[in-house]
Amino acid sequence: MVALECSPVRPAIMTIGQVKIDRLITGGCSCEAVSYSLVGPLNDARSCHCSMCRRIFAAQASVCAEVDAEKFSWVKGEDQLTSHVGEQDYGVQFCRHCGSTLCIIYKGAIHSLTLGCVDGDPEMAIARHIFVGSKASWEVMPEAVTQFDEYPE
Numbered sequence: 001m002v003a004l005e006c007s008p009v010r011p012a013i014m015t016i017g018q019v020k021i022d023r024l025i026t027g028g029c030s031c032e033a034v035s036y037s038l039v040g041p042l043n044d045a046r047s048c049h050c051s052m053c054r055r056i057f058a059a060q061a062s063v064c065a066e067v068d069a070e071k072f073s074w075v076k077g078e079d080q081l082t083s084h085v086g087e088q089d090y091g092v093q094f095c096r097h098c099g100s101t102l103c104i105i106y107k108g109a110i111h112s113l114t115l116g117c118v119d120g121d122p123e124m125a126i127a128r129h130i131f132v133g134s135k136a137s138w139e140v141m142p143e144a145v146t147q148f149d150e151y152p153e
């Protein structure tokens with residue numbers, strides 16, 4: 001039997017079982033015209049080294065993490081976004097003023113956020129590098145990262 005007592009010192013936060021409180025993640029573009037918030041985790045951070053990402057993100061690779069669309073919202077500047085939709089209904093959205101690429105969309109809905117536009121520490125690291133088989137000749141991959149020549153099974 002467990003005795004039920006009123007404790008004079010109650011804990012500030014009570015957790016029952018494994019209830020996990022989702023944290024708030026915010027981000028935005030470099031000119032601050034556009035910002036967003038997300039309640040909940042970012043998932044499956046990946047860096048893609050394919051030739052398309054190289055051009056779209058104007059860098060050696062893209063770095064994105066998936067989000068739950070229902071937990072994502074634009075705080076300001078959604079009407080300042082320009083969309084470019086490419087193959088298979090995937091596209092990107094970027095600030096029309098400064099050009100920061102904020103997210104990947106799929107069939108018009110938010111799919112992933114670019115980690116470079118997340119405020120502060122997203123508390124995650126890139127889990128895998130994909131399409132490393134088609135990386136730029138000038139890119140030197142760091143050692144000891146999880147990498148795949150194409151898309152992993």
Ligand SMILES: [Zn+2]
Pocket residue numbers: 029030031032033034095096097098099100
């Ligand atoms: Zn901007």
Ligand SMILES: [Zn+2]
Pocket residue numbers: 048049050051052053054062131
């Ligand atoms: Zn890619």
